[in-house]
Amino acid sequence: MEYQWFPGHMTKTLRELRENMKLIDLVIEISDARLPLSGRNPELDGLANGKARIILLGKKDLATEDVTEEWIRYFEAREIWPYACDLRNRSSLSGLLPLILKACSAKIERDRRRGIANRPIRAMVCGIPNVGKSTFINSFSGSSSLKTGNKPGVTKGRQWIRMNSRVELLDTPGLLWPKFEDQDIGKKIALIGSIPDENTDREELAGFLIGLMRELQSPGLSDRYGIGADCPVPEAFEIIGRKRGALKRGGEVDYEKTAACLIDDFRSGKLGRISLERPAPEGSPGTPERREP
Ligand SMILES: Nc1nc2c(ncn2[C@@H]2O[C@H](COP(=O)(O)OP(=O)(O)OP(=O)(O)O)[C@@H](O)[C@H]2O)c(=O)[nH]1
Ligand SMILES: [Mg+2]
Structure with missing residues (x-):
């Protein structure tokens, strides 16, 4: 997507x-x-x-x-x-x-x-x-x-x-731009709620969030759900879905609802305070040009 x-x-x-x-x-x-x-x-x-x-x-x-x-x-x-x-x-x-x-x-x-x-x-x-x-x-x-x-x-x-x-x-109304060259940036923008949820694939986005939190070494998944750093993503969905009661009629975990719960947790701060990016050290490759005012 x-x-x-x-x-x-x-x-x-x-x-x-x-x-x-x-x-x-x-x-x-x-x-x-x-x-x-x-x-x-x-x-x-x-x-x-x-x-x-x-x-x-x-x-x-x-x-x-x-x-x-x-x-x-x-x-x-x-x-x-x-x-x-x-x-x-x-x-x-x-x-x-x-x-x-x-x-x-x-x-x-x-x-x-x-x-x-x-x-x-x-x-x-x-x-x-x-x-x-x-x-x-x-x-x-x-x-x-x-x-x-x-x-x-x-x-x-x-x-x-x-x-x-x-x-x-x-x-003024919020303004985005026509194309995110880097789709990971698009996903992060979706995570902070700047793209309507209907325009996203919530399961994919929740999986991306889990990966990102691990990369950032955020303790939120372990603190809130007891999910360890090496727990596979589908298992993490199972744990979150059961804890949040995001179940289908037969008692199986509803992945779509689970994804929505996890994204809500992130947006409302229930996974703790999480910065999705930090500045690259000055002078390192990828540091954007100094911008004059
Ligand atoms: N936690 C937190 N929530 C905030 C803060 N500022 C705004 N919000 C919430 O963010 C949501 C969006 O706020 P708006 O002021 O409507 O945002 P906007 O930029 O005008 O949005 P558009 O008009 O849609 O572009 C609301 O639910 C606010 O309560 C903040 O500093 N902290
Ligand atoms: Mg506004």
Whole structure:
């Protein structure tokens, strides 16, 4: 099965982001702290060229803490201001306004020189689907006007939210790109819930998750299900299915339901905090180019 999701509304979103860019002072990109680099839309660097930029590593409550620290250092070295947070939690965002003012200091200074007082900073909030863009705007602005939901594609159109006299935020629909060259990246993007489950093969995805957790030496499968590192995948499915009561009428394990349970466990943090990638050591092959802001 090919992992892909680029419905018609994303072509429209891409066009609208491009059109809106001239109104924007700051791009606030949200990336999932569990997949900070592979889960970024490669189109965005071109689109946001020349703008002040912040990257929020959201859902940090679900990612491994020390790996998130490594990502913060990674992005700091690339002059895109990083900030890790739980987007649902206002107090987790308390350091963000000073960072926004710092990232936009050139604009603030330009306005001051031209005698323009109090023109708000206009920030576009973007990222792939389901990373928490609308949740972030709601918590940061202290309102609940934007619709959120734990599935991709909740936000369908753009909407400006005035946070206060200093900042206005533009919510945008989640944007992916036409083809994942590396299908493992497609699977990881599906695991964090940025591709609709109907567009995935859940059994394959759950098998992939088991393999990945072993590679990452995550203790989640052993802690929650008592599954050892060398337990074959079909046996792991049997154990999980029985523990979760994911059974068919005759009492056999239902693999499809079991897969859905395991993926839910991952998404809700029941397998522990799991970062799906960590930065490659600087200078090693495969380290992406340093990106200027
Ligand atoms: N654990 C955790 N969940 C979060 C966090 N931020 C958002 N969520 C949840 O993630 C889900 C998606 O949130 P949304 O705000 O709708 O995401 P979005 O990026 O606007 O999604 P689209 O509009 O579909 O592109 C919701 O169930 C949120 O409660 C976070 O920091 N931690
Ligand atoms: Mg949204």
